[in-house]
Amino acid sequence: xxxxxxxxxxYAQLIARRxxxxxxxxxxxPHTTPVADLVARRPKAIIxxxxxxxxxxxGAPGIDPAxxxxxxxxxxxxxxxxxxxxxxxxxxxHTGAREYGRTPVTVSDPGTLLADVPAxxxxxxxxxxxxxxxxxxxxxLAATATTPVAAFERLDTRMAGVQWHPEVMHxxxxxxxxxxxxxxxxxxxxxxxxxxxxxxxxAGIVAQIGDDGRAICxxxxxxxxxxxxxxxxxxxxxxxxxxxVDHGLLRKGEAEQVERDFVAATGVxxxxxxxxxxxxxxxxGVSDPEEKRKVIGREFIRVFEAAEAEVLxxxxxxxxxxxxxxxGTLYPDVVESGGGAGxxxxxxxxxxxxxxxxxxxxxxxxxxxxxxxxxxxxxxxxGLPADIVWRQPFPGPGLxxxxxxxxxxxxxxxxxEADAIAREELTRAGLDRDIWQMPVVLLADVRSVxxxxxxxxxxxxxxxxxxxxxDAMTADWAxxxxxxxxRISTRITNEVAEVNRVTLDVTSKPPGTIEWE
Ligand code: XMP
Numbered sequence: 147x148x149x150x151x152x153x154x155x156x157y158a159q160l161i162a163r164r165x166x167x168x169x170x171x172x173x174x175x176p177h178t179t180p181v182a183d184l185v186a187r188r189p190k191a192i193i194x195x196x197x198x199x200x201x202x203x204x205g206a207p208g209i210d211p212a213x214x215x216x217x218x219x220x221x222x223x224x225x226x227x228x229x230x231x232x233x234x235x236x237x238x239x240h241t242g243a244r245e246y247g248r249t250p251v252t253v254s255d256p257g258t259l260l261a262d263v264p265a266x267x268x269x270x271x272x273x274x275x276x277x278x279x280x281x282x283x284x285x286x287l288a289a290t291a292t293t294p295v296a297a298f299e300r301l302d303t304r305m306a307g308v309q310w311h312p313e314v315m316h317x318x319x320x321x322x323x324x325x326x327x328x329x330x331x332x333x334x335x336x337x338x339x340x341x342x343x344x345x346x347x348x349a350g351i352v353a354q355i356g357d358d359g360r361a362i363c364x365x366x367x368x369x370x371x372x373x374x375x376x377x378x379x380x381x382x383x384x385x386x387x388x389x390x391v392d393h394g395l396l397r398k399g400e401a402e403q404v405e406r407d408f409v410a411a412t413g414v415x416x417x418x419x420x421x422x423x424x425x426x427x428x429x430x431g432v433s434d435p436e437e438k439r440k441v442i443g444r445e446f447i448r449v450f451e452a453a454e455a456e457v458l459x460x461x462x463x464x465x466x467x468x469x470x471x472x473x474g475t476l477y478p479d480v481v482e483s484g485g486g487a488g489x490x491x492x493x494x495x496x497x498x499x500x501x502x503x504x505x506x507x508x509x510x511x512x513x514x515x516x517x518x519x520x521x522x523x524x525x526x527x528x529g530l531p532a533d534i535v536w537r538q539p540f541p542g543p544g545l546x547x548x549x550x551x552x553x554x555x556x557x558x559x560x561x562x563e564a565d566a567i568a569r570e571e572l573t574r575a576g577l578d579r580d581i582w583q584m585p586v587v588l589l590a591d592v593r594s595v596x597x598x599x600x601x602x603x604x605x606x607x608x609x610x611x612x613x614x615x616x617d618a619m620t621a622d623w624a625x626x627x628x629x630x631x632x633r634i635s636t637r638i639t640n641e642v643a644e645v646n647r648v649t650l651d652v653t654s655k656p657p658g659t660i661e662w663e
Contacts, residue, residue, distance in 0.1 A: 147188070148328065148334065149173060149184055149187065149189040149191075150162045150165065151179070151184070151192060151193065151194050152175065152176055153225055153229075154198065154207060157223075159481065160313045160314065161193055163313075164321060165193070166517070168325045168336070169339055170190070172193075173515075177207045177209060180210070181209075181210045184218075191220070191304075191328060191332035191334060192213065192218050192220050192221075193223065195225070195226055196272065197226070201225070201275060202240065208229065214305070219304035221305070221328075221332070222308075223310070224272060224310065224311055227308055228273075230281075230305070231277040231279075234281035236279050236280050237277070237278045238277050238278070239276060243276060244273065245273060247270065247271065248270060249268065249269055250266060250291070251289070251290050252265060252289055253267075255286070257287050257299050258301060258330050259287060259297060259299045260287050260323060264319070267318045268318050269312075269317045269320070270314045271309065271311070273309060276293045277295040278295065281298075284298040284300045285300070287299060293309055296308065296309040304331050304332055305331075308323065340523050340526075340527040343516070343520065343527075344377065347512050347524075348380050351377065351382065355385070355510065358385075359382070360457075360458070361471070361510060362470070362471055364389050364391070365388050365404055365408070367390075367404050367534075368474075368539075369536075369537055370476060370518075371474045372534050372535075373474065373535075374474040374512050375388050376411075376414070376530055377512045377528065378510060378512060379414045388417065389417045389419065389457070390404050390405065390416060391421055393421050393422065393425040393446065393544065394421070395425065395546045395558070397545065399566070405418055411530050417457065421445070421449045425442065425546075428445050429552070432552065432553070433591075435547060438547060438663070442543040442546055469507055470508050471507060472510045472511075474513050475511045475514050476517065477514065477517055522535050536579070538582065538584070539582070539618065541661060545565070548588065548661065551589075551590035557588060560588060560644045561608070564588070564645055567638050568634050571633045571634045572584055572634075581613070583612075583613055583615070585611045586608055586609070586610050587651075588606060589609065592606065594647045596646035605643075607648070608645050608648055610634060612624035613660055615655075621654060621655040622654045623654055631650065
């Protein structure tokens with residue numbers, strides 16, 4: 147275990163991921179955690195993350211220097227590097243020389259940390275203060291034009307630091323430097339591999355659910371619920387029941403992916419609830435986006451709870467006392483909600499009609515320690531279909547919020563066809579993993595005049611909205627190659643009779659959102 151101490155910048159999650167890419171398990175802890183608690187977790191190393199730009203700023207978070215005398219290897223990055231320098235008796239000064247962005251660095255003495263790294267390379271910096279003198283016993287490894295001490299190490303106490311951000315993509319050789327610290331300086335063993343992750347998760351689930359517990363899992367068609375279900379299935383076999391609510395708002399082929407391919411790959415016991423008509427009836431006459439979301443959310447909960455009550459009621463009738471609900475919660479959700487990484491609390495379940503009152507209900511969250519990219523790798527390891535494992539994010543309300551106007555059966559059919567063509571061409575161009583999402587939006591209340599064959603047409607426009615993004619909080623419109631756009635446009639207007647115009651959305655987020663509704 148490596149603990150990443152978070153000083154409030156956005157870098158801690160990225161650092162934790164990079165540590166795991168180095169095959170060492172890591173967790174994030176707030177900087178307010180007492181040193182005694184950090185040490186009690188017996189970490190193999192502690193990493194101090196970046197943070198605010200100055201250790202002198204008002205209210206700048208500090209760290210108890212006892213951390214440097216606990217016998218645990220420490221690596222400081224950026225702000226963490228400065229905390230280390232000042233905490234160990236070195237010197238940090240306002241030199242007035244700020245460095246932001248790509249910065250050339252010169253390695254004077256590679257030592258262990260910078261071994262095999264070119265003497266001149268480029269790193270990503272973001273700091274105002276500089277370390278002007280390294281602490282006693284540390285050797286200085288590198289400098290920049292304005293920062294005399296940009297990296298240091300001390301091997302007997304297993305400590306090192308860099309002024310730059312080795313975790314970001316723009317830093318050359320960043321991962322290598324991090325691995326030198328973890329593997330060579332701190333002596334961490336490389337045990338965090340997909341095989342081990344899967345085995346560890348399975349053992350945890352077996353321990354939690356026991357020999358006779360029953361679990362239920364709702365599948366959405368997305369990667370998280372699919373991987374969560376597949377792991378639990380490995381652990382408890384047919385004591386897991388999956389429920390898939392087909393609300394009719396999925397894209398072409400997605401319901402089949404779940405009902406056929408996912409079941410074939412995992413052997414799970416799947417209950418499919420065909421609720422297409424119910425959702426369409428509930429959506430009739432609704433065109434306001436928030437109202438659509440409300441209706442879809444409400445119907446979903448009702449349908450899922452009815453299915454849940456049926457499955458769990460049957461289990462209770464067989465004398466099963468403890469029932470489990472599987473959820474695909476990911477590590478970033480846990481970190482962001484300020485929770486620890488321990489197992490979750492027992493949930494006293496709400497209004498599930500028809501359940502015996504004394505039935506206990508507990509959450510199982512097998513992905514609680516994993517990042518999204520790890521979830522995909524676990525999915526591959528478990529043999530799930532690539533279409534599910536690599537599926538782009540898709541909103542819960544589905545195509546319901548990609549039809550501008552009322553949602554009807556016919557409009558869904560039109561959009562499903564257009565969307566399938568766009569996705570097919572994106573895949574054919576090999577761009578699936580470069581494009582974060584590519585909604586296709588049907589402007590169902592708009593008509594435009596066109597000409598096709600020898601006749602005038604009066605059809606609907608669709609909008610294609612390819613975007614690149616890291617986390618959906620911000621996004622940029624994707625510059626798809628013209629020939630890909632051309633194929634999408636030609637095929638949609640030829641193959642989907644009701645669509646006679648294809649338009650491209652060239653708005654970033656902000657000011658636009660990714661979805662149109
Ligand atoms: P926006 O449109 O806000 O979308 O830029 C950001 C991300 O969230 C997805 N999204 C949703 N997901 N329920 C969901 O589960 C929703 O109501 C919803 N609305 C948007 C969207 O696809 C994008 O990935």
